[in-house]
Ligand SMILES: Nc1ncnc2c1ncn2[C@@H]1O[C@H](COP(=O)(O)OP(=O)(O)O)[C@@H](O)[C@H]1O
């Protein structure tokens with residue numbers, strides 16, 4: 001495995017949805033290369049094609065046209081089962097709405113991807129799930145169900161679930177969209193920490209503040225990449241979190257769940 | 264996914280919706296319960312037939328007076344009884360496939376002797392009778408061919424008659440009066456018990472056929488002729504042989520003339536006797552199949568609801584690497600687990616139902632061990648058959664659309 005081989009390499013990717021008689025051009029020819037260790041924020045207005053791009057990167061959908069290599073593996077022409085295995089082995093997903101299994105404990109949620117492992121490896125799935133949950137700071141909430149956790153905590157469980165398989169790439173479609181500002185910073189601090197540990201991350205956001213935590217910003221408009229530029233004064237969420245806490249000292253403690261369910 | 268994990272997930276989902284699961288299983292419970300009762304009744308009838316066949320005799324063939332298809336209309340009142348001892352003698356002499364032949368002269372008579380007075384069935388027979396009926400004498404002896412020839416007044420009494428007339432003494436050698444005719448008791452028959460119809464087969468006295476005709480019935484016609492085929496495989500051939508010899512004996516021309524007798528074997532007789540249980544079994548089979556069908560549709564319905572409710576869950580599972588086959592298996596395991604659970608409950612209900620039915624009707628019901636396999640097999644089959652379509656639907660979902668489902 002060479003360090004220079006891109007994690008993502010797409011070129012000329014188009015996606016056309018047929019809506020009855022007329023066609024929707026969601027992506028009109030996208031080229032993107034992401035090297036290992038990058039942290040990219042995809043920005044753009046609603047309907048610009050961000051989710052469509054993420055679905056293709058996540059092997060949940062296939063492009064109408066164009067090629068895609070994930071970690072050196074050509075994705076085009078793969079069967080549904082091969083795509084499922086690829087998602088299981090190479091990718092971790094974090095969604096806006098957390099998408100945890102209801103009435104299922106945090107530990108069981110995190111363990112889930114390992115249960116679909118088809119590599120034949122011998123895995124201590126429980127131990128790996130415990131490790132992943134500890135890594136996101138929820139070692140003491142393992143038996144809690146999603147309904148017993150705050151939005152930020154739920155998203156961290158989801159991140160642990162995405163991490164537990166040690167994926168090559170973490171994909172997050174508006175991961176902070178349902179979180180208040182404090183939790184947003186918390187989650188972004190976690191993403192930055194993971195990125196520092198070497199995990200490649202692509203996240204979608206339309207909050208410029210959030211995008212400033214990434215290393216590189218890709219702007220999508222009308223199915224095209226319009227701008228692709230590095231973040232010059234990258235913010236550290238860790239520091240912002242400290243500042244937030246300092247500002248709150250003396251104020252009334254806000255319940256951690258507020259704002260999470262409403263979005 | 265590992266089997267244990269699949270079962271865990273399935274059981275969790277079943278437990279999460281207790282009431283719904285219970286109501287859904289009801290059809291399967293009733294269906295499997297009916298199957299078990301049906302098997303128990305059928306099985307009981309089977310053992311009853313077996314018992315009946317063996318209590319009738321060995322490879323038994325019965326010649327009865329009158330023409331008649333079994334249950335047919337031609338067994339009319341105008342048919343004359345033309346069975347005679349000569350017919351029995353001819354069968355005994357000329358048949359090649361028979362090991363024994365005995366005329367049966369039947370009448371009822373009052374018997375006086377020993378401690379009292381007893382009305383019973385009198386059968387005048389030949390010495391072959393006991394072999395044909397697979398019967399034996401417990402004390403004393405049977406009369407001889409010479410006794411039959413000379414029409415000696417000797418009697419072998421059944422166990423019930425012995426118990427009533429001679430409760431505490433050995434009847435052998437005692438004198439009794441049968442219909443005012445003095446007889447000597449020379450033996451007691453071994454106890455045979457009830458026949459399938461609940462009649463006491465030991466409430467009988469047998470004596471030489473000649474004696475019965477001359478002293479008691481005063482009728483040269485026979486009630487029936489019993490014969491025993493040498494080989495169980497030759498019963499049909501033996502029946503044909505008997506028909507041929509009987510037609511000869513009755514001088515029925517080869518062309519045309521209808522039989523004035525009926526030949527039946529023990530299987531035909533036993534089969535007729537079990538028709539009631541057969542009807543009942545058929546009825547239960549109908550209930551069972553309808554219940555299983557309705558139960559299966561119920562399961563399909565609830566599984567379709569479940570797939571819709573859990574669309575998002577399916578999307579999540581697919582996103583993190585579940586294959587279509589994993590989702591299919593998960594839902595299939597769930598529907599099978601639900602139906603098999605229903606089947607096991609149905610099994611218990613069926614056992615109880617069979618016992619109750621046996622108690623109320625007096626039928627023999629026997630629930631075989633294989634009923635467990637039948638219950639589990641039937642319900643699992645229903646679960647697979649009716650769970651497959653919803654499971655297929657779940658597996659075919661598009662992960663993106665499933666994740667977006669509200
Ligand atoms: N399954 C679909 N069928 C038809 N049109 C779709 C589908 N998914 C997305 N689109 C269309 O494609 C365009 C891009 O959508 P999307 O990628 O979801 O945008 P974003 O995530 O940037 O808001 C939109 O016009 C949207 O209506």
Ligand SMILES: [Mg+2]
Nearest residue numbers: 050051052173
């Ligand atoms: Mg979107």
